Structure formats: C-alpha cells, structure tokens
Amino acid sequence: MSQFTIKDDEVDIVIGALQPDLTSFMEQWRPFFSRFHLIIVQDPDLKGELKIPEGFNLNLYTKSDIDKVVGSSSNAISFSGYSCRYFGYLMSRNKYIISIDDDCIPAKNSNGEPIDAISQHIINLTTPATPFFFNTLYDPFCEGADFVRGYPFSLRSGVECGLSCGLWLNLADYDAPTQSLKPDLKNSRYVDAVLTVPARTMLPVSGINISFNNELVGPALLPAFRLAKEGKVRWETVEDIWTGMCVKVVCDHLRLGVKSGLPYVWRQERGNAVESLKKEWEGVKLMEDVVPFFQSVRLSESAVTAEDCVVEIASSVKEHLGPLNPTFDRAAETMVEWIKLWKRVRAN
C-alpha cells in the first residue's frame, strides 16, 4: 500500500446512531475502528440508551449534549435523523473525519477477507487529487499506476484532497423510484478504482460512506437541507446531496480535490423503497432546481476559507433559490447559523 504517515490521533470516526443497538455494527468494524478515536452521536429522536460494546476509545453525544451546545429553541439547527452526525463533526478536533452509516458493515474482497474501508479513506485523503485533467488510468498515485502519456507535467503534483466518497455493495445508494422499479437490483460490481471527480463537475455525494479533511473543508459539511417529511432511511432524505454539492463548490473554488470510488462497504437492507417513494418525491423535485444553481454558482476571490465559501453560497441560495421554495430559504439561513455555531464552538 502507499506510504501514509499520519498519526492515528489525527483521525475521528464519526457515527450517527439511528438504531439503538450498535453492537453488531461495532463488532464487525472493530478490527478497523479500534485504533482510532470514535465519536458517536445518538439521533436526538431516538429514545433510550444506546447499546455500545466495550473496548473502544469513544465519546458519546446525546440530545442533552446537543441542546447544551446548540440551544433548544425552535429555530436552532436540527440534528435529528442522519443530521446527528454533523454534531459529531462539530465536536471533532481532529484533522480527518470518516463517517459510515450504522447499517453498513465491512465488504469482503475476492478472497473473502473484510476490507479496511478506514485505511482506504485515509489513503484517499492523504494522497493528492487531480481535478484539472482526467487520468485514464484513474488514481495515478496508486501503486502500479501512474499518469498516462499526454498528461501535462505541470499538473502532476496534484492538489490536496478535501473529500473522499466511498461506494456500497449489496444495497447501493439508489433513490426510491429506482429501487422500487428494480427491487432485485443489488450492486455486486467491485470497481477497483479511486478517481478524482473533475473540477466544475457536480456529483451526488452520498453520506453513507464518506470522509473529509476537517481542517480544509469541515465547515462545509453542514446540516442544512431538510425535507418537510424527512425520514430515518436514506430514501427519505436528500440532505447529504445538498451538502455534497456545497462541498464540491467549495473544493472547486479552493482548488481542492474530491475523490470517488474505493472503499466499498456492504450496505444492509433497511426500509421499504415503495413506502419511501411517497415521501422522497418532494426531494426529487427540488433537486431539479438545485442542480443548475450549483453548476453555475461562482464564489468571489475573497472567499479563501471554507467558512467564507459557505457564507457566500448561502447568500446566493437565498437570492436565487429562495424565491422558488421556502425549503431553500430555510437552508440558506441554516447555513449561516451553522457557520456562526462552528466559529463559536471553535472559539471555546
């Protein structure tokens, strides 16, 4: 594997707990999690105490912790459901954050051995990205690969990687309409590649299996886009899609890279696509408006940090998308609140 000389204490693994019993999840990940510090955030809507096995170095945050930091007024930022993990990001002081949904377990390679998704994310984050020109052999920094003939030499040192998006075997991250139409469609194709998503190209960032450089882009991983009927299965959310587009705009502007591909995790069945179809439809419609906006938004030269970028994006959202739907207006306001919260928490 490539050399990566980061210290274990530079990493936080943040898990949003949407189910009460994390035993099976944590035991399956134990070989890969145990070296690192974990932050577990319990969905504030989930009542009762979480079951977590012993032997991990972790901090657990629950509703009362969230209320203490954020306040419990009705217009405070909501960390309910999948958004609970953002509280973990807020609390983290480490450079690299890796986050996996609690219904995913390690995938297996062709020898039947579990795949260390954590190591792969760390490799992705600590090797350069190449967003300005496409390398046809994918990640040129991977062992056994390189830049191909015709790749400009001045672009071969690459840029820092801000975000690494992993993939899913078994239950892929399809939307409810797709999964309802093709209930037997399971992802069994293991694509052995990591690639940089080119600059100015948008993508759907799934929060299921993700990691990022907290120092570079942390503030842009934000809980802003809530559907009116957002639910507790991924088919009933688009919050990560919104956040992902914000992060991509930020990375493109700050000349950072976004990678996609390995590692895979094995995603287990949960929920009913047909049921979710009724709820997620609103999100599907809203995304159509959102895409042209994100593809064309440009930030000013004075936006030199992720915080600056988020504030500018929020202002642009309010101006251009706000009039289309109140959800966008709320998203813009939440983004601004989030940055204030981020700065306040960091200052303490």
Place this chain on the structure above:
Amino acid sequence: MAAAAPPLKDELDIVIPTIRNLDFLEMWRPFFQPYHLIIVQDGDPSKTIKVPDGFDYELYNRNDINKILGPRSSCISFKDSACRCFGYMVSKKKYIFTIDDDCFVANDPSGKQINALEQHIKNLLCPSTPLFFNTLYDPFREGADFVRGYPFSLREGVPTAVSHGLWLNIPDYDAPTQLVKPRERNSRYVDAVLTIPKGTLFPMCGMNLAFDRDLIGPAMYFGLMGDGQPIGRYDDMWAGWCIKVICDHLGLGVKTGLPYIWHSKASNPFVNLKKEYKGIFWQEEIIPFFQSATLSKDSTTVQKCYLELSKQVEEKLGKVDPYFVKLADAMETWIQAWDELNPTKAN
C-alpha cells in the same frame, strides 16, 4: 463463440495502421472476421503486407493515399501511426474501431477472453452522461443505475461519440515515465465504463478506440507527425483534445474504461523521448488553449467546429511554434479532403 449475429457487422470498419505485419489479427480472428478491415500501410509502399486469409479488407499504402488525395495528401502523416486517420476518411461506415498491431486479446479476471469490439459497440450504442457524474459509473450498464441525487432531467443522457478503451500489461506511459519505471505493468482490471465530464480534457490514446463517424468523424484528424515533423506520439492526444472540445460544444459524450486489450510491445523509451520531447513542453501551452477554447453558436456541425478551432490554433498556438501554423493549415486541408470523400455528409 457468439451465437447471435455480430453486432453492427455492416456498419463498422476496423482501421489498422501497420508498418510491419498483421500477425496479431490471428488472435482477433473470432471477433474481427465478420467485419470489414481498412489497413493503412505506413512506410515503404513497395513492401507487401500480407493480410491473413479470410478477412475482408481494403489496404492503402502511401502511393494510394497520394493518388486518392492528390496535393491534399500533405495532411496525412508519414512514418507515424497517425496515418491511420486516412482510414477514417475513406471508410463508408457509421462506426470505426481502431487498434494497434501490437494489441492482443486480454482476459478478464475470470480468465475469459475479452471481446473488445463488442464492448466498444455497447459503449457507443448507449448514452453518455457528461453533465453530472454518476458515482456508480455507467448507469446504462447491466447491474447499475443512476444513484440517489442524480437529477432526473439528466437521466436520458446524450449520444455517445467516442469509446476509449484501456490496456493491460504495457501501459500507455510517456517516455520519462517509461524511463523511470521500465518494469511497471498494468495489472489492475477496473470493471467500469464512465463518461468523461463536460469541460474536462483527457489524454486520448489511439491504441484501442472506437467512434461514431457520423457524429464526430471529421474531428478525428491525427495531425502532422513523424517524418519531416518536429514531433511524434502526440497524434492521438491532439485528436483527443479537439474532439473533446467539439463534443462538449455539440452535446456529445465521450466514454472511457472498458474494454481492455493486452498491449504487448513496449516501444523504446529513448526513441520515444526524442519524438515526444517538444510535445512535453508544448503541451503546457496547448492544454490551457484547449481548456479555454470556446466555439461560436454558429458552429453547429463538426466541420464548422473543426474549422473554427483550426483558426484559433493558428492564432493562439502559432506564437508557440510555426509548427502550429502548419498544423492549422493541415486541419483545414483535412476537412476539405474529408468533405470531398464524404460528399453527402458535407454541410
């Protein structure tokens, strides 16, 4: 052994440039024999290149090229595989597959032989998705689809103009990389086809390439390389940058990934370095040129786009080296020759 009729049997030509021999065709026979071949013989026209029995083909040597194109033959390179684009021009088919004579049938991870041509055809016949990146790669492949968050309004995709395949064994490295890593072999089989996003350039390799002649053919000019030229091994790169700008402008897609072929010969890195040397410096100017090139709304056909591009090449790259003035001229000559040989497609 395929039971069904070979797809696009009468609509696809296989263009092969060669200067040595066509022995490699024996291995490809089960996959290529149903198709028509266009052999472009480079180098000494008095040499006879034997085509293995049983193939339906036309063969052109330099004398043929000069006879057919007359003075316009100046745009076709000599002593460089760039001459293959003559084959694109004389073809009467809708689709072209081009392959180098040192490329053989590869095996997939299960050990099965890969029918590269069949995969290229699949790639060309289903849409591309350049406007938004699908994290599960080609959504039209069996076993895949668009992921959550992919805009529905973009799920129809656009027509695919180019299918760019890859290589196992000897990878397509430039001379400096070959010198530093003479032993590196590509053994990673990446089971993906993906669309190269709009606005992104890539290094297009001509070793294992297919395209829709109707959609993009006139832009597939492989430039002035080889004998009498200051540069070599940038023919396919040049075509790749041109076609990408034009595909982006016309709303067409370019795919890369599968199929793999087995590339058997590593060319001499010192010879390569001499050929590429100028290109390595020039590409630092060329890339920003293509990255910022825009075409006018009035350029609605490939030929119009290409001619507009050639004027920009002369204007902006002419200052880098007089070679580009010559090249811009050759680009124009190419279009004239193309239109003459393909009259019904001319605008």
